[in-house]
Amino acid sequence: MNIDANYLAVVFNSTIRMTTPILFVALGSALCNRVFIFNIGLEGMMLTGSFAAIVANYYTHSVLISILAAMIASMLIAWVAGIFMVKFKGAMLVVGVSINTLMGGLTTFLMQLIFDVKGAYVSTDLVGLPKINVDFFGESSILRTMFGSLTWLDLFAFVMAVVLYFHLFRTVTGFRMRSVGINKPAAESLGIKADRIQIATVVFSGLLSGLGGCLLSMGGVTMFAQNMTAGRGFIAMAAGTLGAANPLGVVVSSSFFGFAQSMANMLQNSSISSQLTMAIPYFATVVALAMFNYAKIRGSKQKEKQ
Amino acid sequence: MNTRTIKRLLSPLAQPVFAIACALLVGAVAMMFTGENPLEIYAIMLKGAFGGKYYFLTTLTRATPIIITGLGAAIAWSSNYMGIGGEGQMILGGFTCALIALYMPGPAWAKLLCSIIGALVAGGLYSFISAWLLDKFEMSLAISTLMFNYVAQYVTMHYVANVFLDTTGDGKMTQTFMVDESVRFPQLVEGYSVHLGFIIAIALVVAVWFLMNRTSFGYESRMTGFNIHFCDYGGVSSKKIMYGILTLSGVICAMAGVCEVLGTQYRYVHGTYVNTSYAWIGLNAALISNYNPFGVLITSIVLAGISTGGAAIARATSVPLEISSVIQGCITLFISAKIVIQYRRGRKAKTPPSAAALQGGEE
Numbered sequence: 305m306n307i308d309a310n311y312l313a314v315v316f317n318s319t320i321r322m323t324t325p326i327l328f329v330a331l332g333s334a335l336c337n338r339v340f341i342f343n344i345g346l347e348g349m350m351l352t353g354s355f356a357a358i359v360a361n362y363y364t365h366s367v368l369i370s371i372l373a374a375m376i377a378s379m380l381i382a383w384v385a386g387i388f389m390v391k392f393k394g395a396m397l398v399v400g401v402s403i404n405t406l407m408g409g410l411t412t413f414l415m416q417l418i419f420d421v422k423g424a425y426v427s428t429d430l431v432g433l434p435k436i437n438v439d440f441f442g443e444s445s446i447l448r449t450m451f452g453s454l455t456w457l458d459l460f461a462f463v464m465a466v467v468l469y470f471h472l473f474r475t476v477t478g479f480r481m482r483s484v485g486i487n488k489p490a491a492e493s494l495g496i497k498a499d500r501i502q503i504a505t506v507v508f509s510g511l512l513s514g515l516g517g518c519l520l521s522m523g524g525v526t527m528f529a530q531n532m533t534a535g536r537g538f539i540a541m542a543a544g545t546l547g548a549a550n551p552l553g554v555v556v557s558s559s560f561f562g563f564a565q566s567m568a569n570m571l572q573n574s575s576i577s578s579q580l581t582m583a584i585p586y587f588a589t590v591v592a593l594a595m596f597n598y599a600k601i602r603g604s605k606q607k608e609k610q
Numbered sequence: 611m612n613t614r615t616i617k618r619l620l621s622p623l624a625q626p627v628f629a630i631a632c633a634l635l636v637g638a639v640a641m642m643f644t645g646e647n648p649l650e651i652y653a654i655m656l657k658g659a660f661g662g663k664y665y666f667l668t669t670l671t672r673a674t675p676i677i678i679t680g681l682g683a684a685i686a687w688s689s690n691y692m693g694i695g696g697e698g699q700m701i702l703g704g705f706t707c708a709l710i711a712l713y714m715p716g717p718a719w720a721k722l723l724c725s726i727i728g729a730l731v732a733g734g735l736y737s738f739i740s741a742w743l744l745d746k747f748e749m750s751l752a753i754s755t756l757m758f759n760y761v762a763q764y765v766t767m768h769y770v771a772n773v774f775l776d777t778t779g780d781g782k783m784t785q786t787f788m789v790d791e792s793v794r795f796p797q798l799v800e801g802y803s804v805h806l807g808f809i810i811a812i813a814l815v816v817a818v819w820f821l822m823n824r825t826s827f828g829y830e831s832r833m834t835g836f837n838i839h840f841c842d843y844g845g846v847s848s849k850k851i852m853y854g855i856l857t858l859s860g861v862i863c864a865m866a867g868v869c870e871v872l873g874t875q876y877r878y879v880h881g882t883y884v885n886t887s888y889a890w891i892g893l894n895a896a897l898i899s900n901y902n903p904f905g906v907l908i909t910s911i912v913l914a915g916i917s918t919g920g921a922a923i924a925r926a927t928s929v930p931l932e933i934s935s936v937i938q939g940c941i942t943l944f945i946s947a948k949i950v951i952q953y954r955r956g957r958k959a960k961t962p963p964s965a966a967a968l969q970g971g972e973e
Contacts, residue, residue, distance in 0.1 A: 342750075395692075395946055397692050398945070405935055406936060413933060416930040538756055582760075590758070
């Protein structure tokens with residue numbers, strides 16, 4: 305393995321492609337954290353998005369309808385989760401775990417029913433997301449490698465992060481959302497419809513997970529496999545927490561996970577154990593969160609002294 | 611028994627029965643899409659889970675790790691420590707147990723004893739780390755345990771794949787060598803898969819019930835679940851309780867791994883605990899039974915029955931195996947809602963809610 309500019313460009317490219325599905329879901333998780341919802345069901349919602357995209361793709365061969373289907377299906381599941389969490393006061397972890405079990409089963413169930421296959425469905429009839437044309441980079445092969453085979457949805461993930469940042473910190477609805485997360489009864493006493501905001505946020509996080517799932521099943525190889533999210537929803541939750549529920553912070557933390565995953569993939573053929581590199585992101589999350597919390601605790605203690 | 615006692619005994623059952631009925635209804639709707647008659651399918655399912663000695667004993671084998679991880683989850687969750695690290699603890703327990711049983715020299719009884727103790731210590735320590743992170747860094751237990759599941763999964767995979775790999779097979783499975791016959795758990799019924807682990811599981815049910823309901827430790831830990839500030843005020847060290855509870859929960863979950871290694875597969879196979887999602891089903895069992903140990907026992911057998919029954923309908927009809935996950939997910943989803951309890955509270959608002967309703971009512 306020789307490390308040169310071209311190799312780094314390949315790593316950069318695969319990092320982006322690994323990052324964006326996680327980024328969408330992590331943004332959803334960050335929003336949920338902001339309104340005091342611990343949404344562990346994002347994994348199941350992401351899986352729903354992946355599946356719905358492929359089903360719509362199978363019937364219509366239209367990319368746009370596939371994306372829409374992914375968004376709508378995930379939003380529907382998220383709405384159910386939101387109702388159970390907020391209206392029926394179900395414990396959030398319980399609802400989330402149920403959603404994951406339910407959707408893990410239901411997607412595989414429907415896959416066998418619709419496609420009549422077990423394990424995975426892949427077909428040449430399926431249409432992938434259109435790739436961004438990198439011809440305007442001209443002859444420069446490095447830039448072409450860096451930004452090649454990306455889709456518009458990949459770019460949209462980063463745009464979304466910026467939009468959500470402005471939404472959270474520069475608009476009235478964003479302010480209301482944050483106030484619900486900080487103190488729900490206080491927010492309600494000011495006339496903010498806290499329940500409605502919480503459910504809406506969960507539904508929106510469903511939309512984002514649907515996009516993430518769609519990117520997963522239609523971004524690279526267009527296919528659906530049983531349980532294909534494989535814990536990405538959970539990683540995204542960690543990324544959301546690690547990014548301090550700030551959309552721009554989430555971009556950084558998601559990129560970190562994307563980088564670790566792409567390194568794990570790249571190292572599979574080298575002497576370093578790929579299994580150990582796979583463990584790094586999870587371990588790093590715990591360490592990073594510990595450091596983050598430690599600084600916060602010390603900060604608040606010093607304030608008390610003053 | 612007067613009607614009041616009957617009511618008191620039956621009221622905790624109202625929610626699970628309601629939830630199971632709703633889940634079966636959802637399952638029936640899903641089955642109708644396959645063009646089969648749901649009633650017939652449910653009959654096949656019932657027969658495939660509990661009809662006949664072979665099926666029933668297979669269900670019990672499958673229930674064993676579910677009961678044990680369910681108990682581990684129940685202990686922690688009933689004290690309001692919502693960890694989801696059962697999977698990682700089970701993996702680490704199974705892995706440690708297999709290695710000690712394989713590579714420790716000495717007589718069989720010593721191997722057996724050390725492998726079990728080693729596994730329990732590993733699981734306990736693993737859970738202890740999460741407790742420590744919660745105590746010192748206020749880190750969300752759900753996040754840390756969830757992350758540790760993956761760390762355990764990949765690190766053990768690394769060691770199995772690169773150091774302890776069984777090279778005699780076809781090499782498709784990442785697994786260790788098989789442990790010696792002398793350290794394996796005996797089968798309870800000759801020729802059937804159900805093993806000593808099931809007896810251990812039942813013993814654990816009784817032990818956990820005793821611990822939670824008849825000892826001061828259990829009382830204090832349930833109190834921390836109700837109100838942690840009240841507990842500290844009353845002179846109970848909630849921190850000590852937290853460390854104790856979480857470590858114990860890890861130890862119990864590790865036992866599930868031991869049972870799988872010494873009772874079912876006789877080796878550590880990478881990925882089997884994740885693919886079967888035993889620990890998650892165990893957690894579901896704990897949630898459905900409202901953390902009651904005997905409830906966990908019954909619910910685990912029912913959930914294991916849904917799985918084996920699901921396999922039976924997948925063999926006999928066109929309904930896919932995953933119908934069992936769908937039903938299971940729906941049961942816990944409906945369990946989580948407090949529709950029944952709210953209704954009951956609304957009807958007789960003046961009577962204080964029972965302890966069971968209170969437990970169901972905590973966040």
